[in-house]
Amino acid sequence: xxxxxxxxxxxxxxxxxxxxxxxxxxxxxxxxxxxxxxxxxxxxxxxxxxxxxxxxxxxxxxxxxxxxxxxxxxxxxxxxxxxxxxxxxxxxxxxxxxxxxxxxxxxxxxxxxxxxxxxxxxxxxxxxxxxxxxxxxxxxxxxxxxxxxxxxxxxxxxxxxxxxxxxxxxxxxxxxxxxxxxxxxxxxxxxxxxxxxxxxxxxxxxxxxxxxxxxxx
Amino acid sequence: xxxxxxxxxxxxxxxxxxxxxxxxxxxxxxxxxxxxxxxxxxxxxxxxxxxxxxxxxxxxxxxxxxxxxxxxxxxxxxxxxxxxxxxxxxxxxxxxxxxxxxxxxxxxxxxxxxxxxxxxxxxxxxxxxxxxxxxxxxxxxxxxxxxxxxxxxxxxxxxxxxxxxxxxxxxxxxxxxxxxxxxxxxxxxxxxxxxxxxxxxxxxxxxxxxxxxxxxx
Numbered sequence: 001x002x003x004x005x006x007x008x009x010x011x012x013x014x015x016x017x018x019x020x021x022x023x024x025x026x027x028x029x030x031x032x033x034x035x036x037x038x039x040x041x042x043x044x045x046x047x048x049x050x051x052x053x054x055x056x057x058x059x060x061x062x063x064x065x066x067x068x069x070x071x072x073x074x075x076x077x078x079x080x081x082x083x084x085x086x087x088x089x090x091x092x093x094x095x096x097x098x099x100x101x102x103x104x105x106x107x108x109x110x111x112x113x114x115x116x117x118x119x120x121x122x123x124x125x126x127x128x129x130x131x132x133x134x135x136x137x138x139x140x141x142x143x144x145x146x147x148x149x150x151x152x153x154x155x156x157x158x159x160x161x162x163x164x165x166x167x168x169x170x171x172x173x174x175x176x177x178x179x180x181x182x183x184x185x186x187x188x189x190x191x192x193x194x195x196x197x198x199x200x201x202x203x204x205x206x207x208x209x210x211x212x213x214x215x216x217x
Numbered sequence: 218x219x220x221x222x223x224x225x226x227x228x229x230x231x232x233x234x235x236x237x238x239x240x241x242x243x244x245x246x247x248x249x250x251x252x253x254x255x256x257x258x259x260x261x262x263x264x265x266x267x268x269x270x271x272x273x274x275x276x277x278x279x280x281x282x283x284x285x286x287x288x289x290x291x292x293x294x295x296x297x298x299x300x301x302x303x304x305x306x307x308x309x310x311x312x313x314x315x316x317x318x319x320x321x322x323x324x325x326x327x328x329x330x331x332x333x334x335x336x337x338x339x340x341x342x343x344x345x346x347x348x349x350x351x352x353x354x355x356x357x358x359x360x361x362x363x364x365x366x367x368x369x370x371x372x373x374x375x376x377x378x379x380x381x382x383x384x385x386x387x388x389x390x391x392x393x394x395x396x397x398x399x400x401x402x403x404x405x406x407x408x409x410x411x412x413x414x415x416x417x418x419x420x421x422x423x424x425x426x427x428x429x430x431x432x433x434x
Contacts (some may be wrong), residue, residue: 018228051319053355070314077307090294091280097287119350136268 004131006031007059011038013208015165016057016068022157022161023075025202027082028110069100084154092144099140100162107133108166111173129179137163149196156200164197168208221385223248224276226262228255230425232382233285234273239378240292242419285315300372309361311370316357317379324350325383328390340385347398354380355404366413373417381414385425
């Protein structure tokens with residue numbers, strides 16, 4: 001398969017697209033990135049993902065794959081000669097999938113709820129729930145990383161990608177709402193991990209930096 | 218690993234628990250089934266799944282796995298000498314995961330919306346969306362089964378389990394609301410598949426039959 005057979009339909013500042021970019025970088029796969037205009041979606045996108053009509057879509061040869069976590073697993077299973085993203089042990093795999101589901105369907109929606117919630121008192125309640133989730137994820141990090149740098153151990157793995165893709169949004173919320181979510185006093189390991197992750201070569205220039213104004217909340 | 222090292226914490230009439238039962242049956246795994254009382258959850262459940270506190274939970278030796286689709290994948294990856302539930306080709310696997318996500322997060326919630334929706338006109342709109350989803354899933358069935366009996370080909374696979382576990386609920390809605398959702402004129406292949414699936418030895422006595430009053434909507 002030629003490297004130019006890989007295209008990614010994406011949207012700058014989408015954490016879901018960032019996941020695929022990081023996974024492709026981890027496997028050292030050259031790909032063509034095609035920015036989508038969500039106000040006027042390309043026929044390529046509409047044909048490749050007629051059900052959801054959403055990015056990211058990975059086009060590999062004449063086939064397309066949609067949904068960020070499905071794509072990340074596909075990349076891991078097709079390009080097996082790069083570092084493994086999903087753990088090899090079935091129980092570790094199950095844990096990674098469980099926590100990915102928790103992050104996407106339970107923890108991350110709290111950040112949207114925080115943005116929408118009106119009233120200082122109610123906002124504090126949601127903020128505390130976000131932080132409780134991060135404390136839980138800190139425990140997961142300690143367990144999975146076994147003293148190493150990443151959820152994936154020595155190198156970035158599935159859970160690093162799933163949670164790490166949201167770091168830009170977390171920073172954006174912290175800046176626009178003047179709150180501290182990733183707090184060194186509550187989740188010291190996760191704070192260190194987030195710095196390490198963001199500076200990793202496969203992540204730099206992928207997850208948007210709020211200072212540059214890529215993310216507008 | 219002794220067969221009596223496998224326990225399933227479940228709840229009769231939960232389609233998510235049924236998924237795990239079918240997967241275990243497909244792999245001919247003996248297991249101990251422990252019915253949970255959701256009004257008074259066991260300490261076994263609360264310790265094994267402290268995050269969600271929900272069934273199903275598979276306890277395998279001293280380890281536990283939660284979330285139905287995570288468990289089904291775990292079973293497939295641990296007991297590799299039975300029939301494969303997830304397809305072996307990466308693209309087929311991606312398709313199966315994409316449609317499982319569609320069924321759980323887009324299609325099935327429509328059935329809850331249908332139950333909650335008031336007003337005949339609005340109910341008809343939701344009903345049509347449920348049927349549109351089934352028409353889409355009929356196309357998926359035709360593509361995946363390649364003329365064979367199941368989404369998984371010759372035998373029950375991942376998507377059969379994901380969609381098939383909801384057949385009892387679908388029938389219950391049809392009976393209590395006097396509507397036709399799985400319709401031979403609109404989704405003939407899916408109707409035939411549903412009969413075949415429900416009568417399969419690994420499914421019989423697992424997915425509740427509404428006639429017996431197992432499901433009360």
